[in-house]
Amino acid sequence: MATVQVSLPLPVLPEGWTAEKDFKPIGSLSAANDRNIEPVGHHFLAHARRKRHKRTFSEDDRIQAQANVKKVEDEDDGEISEPEDPLMLQREAKDWKGQDHYAVLGITKYRWRATEDQIKKAHRKKVLKHHPDKKAAKGGTEDDQFFKCIQKATEVLLDPVKRRQFDSVDEAADVEPPSKKDTQKGNFYKLWGKVFEAEGRFSTNQPVPKLGNDKSSKEDVENFYNFWYNFNSWRTFEYLDEDVPDDNENRDQKRHVERKNQNARRKKKTEDTIRLRKLVDDALALDERIKKFRQAEHAQKNKRRLEKEAEQKRLAEEAEKAKAEEARLQAEKEAAEKAEKADSKKAKEAAKNAAKKNKRVIRAAVKDANYFHASGDAPASQIDAALNDADAVIVKLDNEQIAALTAKLNGKKDAAAITQVFKDEVKSLVAAGKAQEGELKSLS
Amino acid sequence: MSEGTGPAQRVAIGISFGNSYSSIAYTTGEGKAEVIANEDGDRQIPSILSYVDGEELHGGQAKSQIVRNAKNTVAYFRDFLGQEFKSIDPTAAHQSAHAVQHESTVAFKIRDTEEEKENEVTVSTITSRLLKRLRQSASDYLGKQVTAAVITVPTNFSDAQKDALNKAAKEAGIEVLQFINEPVAAVLAYDARPDAKLADKIIVVADLGGTRSDVAVIASRGGIYTILATVHDYEVTGLKLDQVLMDYFAKEFLKKNKSATDPREDTRGLAKLKLECEAVKKALSIGSSANFSVESLVGGIDYTATINRTRYDLLGNKLFAAFSRLVLHAVEKAKLDPLDVTEIILAGGNAHTPKVASTVGAAFPETTTVIAPSTNPAAINPSELPVRGAAIQASLIEEFDVEDIEQSTHPMVTVTPHLSQAIGVLCISGDESSGVFHPIVDAETSLPVRRTAIIATPREGGDVLIKLAEGSRHIKVTKPEPKPKKEKAEDDSDDSDEDESDEEEELREKTWKVGKILSEAAIRGVKKGGKVEVQINIGADLGVNAIYREVGGKGGVRGIIQGGKAANGSA
Ligand SMILES: Nc1ncnc2c1ncn2[C@@H]1O[C@H](COP(=O)(O)OP(=O)(O)O)[C@@H](O)[C@H]1O
């Protein structure tokens, strides 16, 4: 065997690849098939020599070896053929147009579904049985009418064009649409499925979509009906043609029949198209899935509407709530402000009262300090001046300072100490620029 | 015949015994198969015997007796041998001696002696007599008594049929060394040519004979052949092609001779018509036209006409198309795609017809080679393929002991495991970084097997990785861009046909899908421009023994993948 030459390069060894002795087994071979090799040629003989090693094989070995060998020859399936109806055996070959070719070959269970292979097998089965030589051997007559029927059936069914012509008018393959009543008994898919399968045999486009069942998707169902509403049929009606006279004498007559046939074919074709459309209409009308899908669609629409409404309501409620909250906060704020206002008024009043009181204390302190007179009863002028100056101090002080001054004076009875407090106060007023040096004479 | 003739004294030939024709061939000292012409100069000898006043005629002479002496002429009987009467199709033999039931088997009622009486001669006896004639012709030609033969049979010949043929041959003084399958003999005929190259191929042998057509799909792997699928058909036949011409000429004749009887309704007329039509058909294989000429076709009217090849191609079109469907069907049965088929060997007499080759060729991609006289001037005569294969096989085993042959053709030897997947290496290609599978051993290769591959390395050399993997063939289908719709033709009536022919063909290609990874190995330091040699041995137990080395380099890597299967005869 010649060496295989591979011109595509091998891949570079990946970084870090290692294996013991540079080889790594990974998987094992898929199972092999036992087959028979042909015992011919010198390559085979070389194989045989190697394999035999001077061994002899027993019958057992032989059986063992062949146990799983793949078969290449077909087994004869006796199944294909059906027995003949005795009436059919009496048919005349010249009436071949009226014969059911599938029945003649014994394949009525297949009809338009029969493959070329099945037709050939069926034909052979019938030939083996009905060839006139077989009948002659049985001492029968030389009657070969049925044999000719078999030949004719085979000729038609093995010719794709002729077969289509026959299949087009093979009523035995038709499946009548079920009545509305039958359909409504819950057998829609079973009954109509068969109808569509049978109608599908005329389809130019294959495969034909299946009717499906109650679990089919909406898409499949829509495809199905679309397919049938756009059906492309190869069905033809030539097979029912009136025979055209075969002689050249009567040209006009010939042309007349031909025209008649053409018209008849066209008419039948139109009728068939109408028939099929009605059939699809009927099925569609009875198809529960269509209703189901429509309802589902409705429900879907409704659901969407309800959802929208609910959302709106929720939004409105939310807005309402927000508004109420805002109002509440506003009210709270106002109340707080009011309260605050009220509080500060009170405080002011209190301060005012306190100030009044303090002023009284201060004035009293002036008296206690003997009007800042050194000793003995103070003259009236001194009293006036001291009281004026005390008032002047008070005026220059705010309430807090007054309170502070009051605090300093509180409890002091000693005239000198009191006078000193006053003097200090004046000093700090002067320092603060609130009084002139010597402005308050009684305290300077 | 005594069993005594030892291998040393054997004179062995190849015999192809067909329903319509038989041939004989021997292998020369240089190992070349030669087909022997009989005393009439025929290499295709009609498988027919005819008896005239006790004299036995054979071949072409017997064939011409079908016109005058149909009742005592036996033809198209090969497939009756070893069969029960109830399971034979007597159609082809209907125009000569009819098949009759003899016990449960088949016989013919013929006057085969000088006596004025009919004898029931069994099909076994007829076969034996025919083989005797073939043996005689070969012996006369070779100048020594032929004693043994390899005989070809259809792949669906049952053991009972082979037993019957074996007995008949023995009666005729022929020791059957081996029965070999017709399509395999055809492949052998090609592979035995000195310029033949051994390659892994899928070969389809498509045989369009006289009474049947047979298709076999064969995996050819290193000179070992395995039949993957067969198809047999009794509707697409040479006789049917003859019939097409018979109908044509009969109609033409009737046009000219309006009041004459239909020659097909007249026994002799029919026989003459048939003989001439076969001759016309053969003439059309070489010439572009042929003459039909029969004296006194019917009612004393002579008839001559001509037909050109184009007309015949048209008349036979349905049958040619049906034949090419059979070929496709066989490929499908083998679970293969037309793209898998390397070559189609057309066999059987009708393979001479150019239209057969062109019709089959059109059904397959361009990568499939159709081998027939009209497509390839080097093609072997398709009528001679089986007999040449048989002669070659005969020369190979001529000197074997019977015991030896029996042992070698034993299922213990012939049943072997075959790879279900191809085995190969992963290479780098421009776009696919993951690696491209390149097969080294194809699927359907019989085990054990040894194969060697030489693989390129990256431009700079260096360390390389060799991944051994299984691969499965995959058909990649590319749909063509939909063409913009052509403007509607004025005439709507034929638009469905148009749609079909308009449809562009999809592009189909054979690609590989990487399957199981079997092993990894490294070859280090490959020289710039170096190559790596991989040798794989796969055992019947599915164990793999692989040796990797740089071509011209030292050392190498050896690896073993354990097998699991307890294989047939692997011990
Ligand atoms: N040169 C030819 N051209 C066309 N057809 C041929 C030619 N030679 C033989 N045949 C046809 O081939 C058929 C015989 O095929 P063959 O393989 O020889 O026989 P068998 O039927 O015995 O297998 C017949 O139908 C015959 O007419």
Ligand SMILES: [Mg+2]
């Ligand atoms: Mg043949």
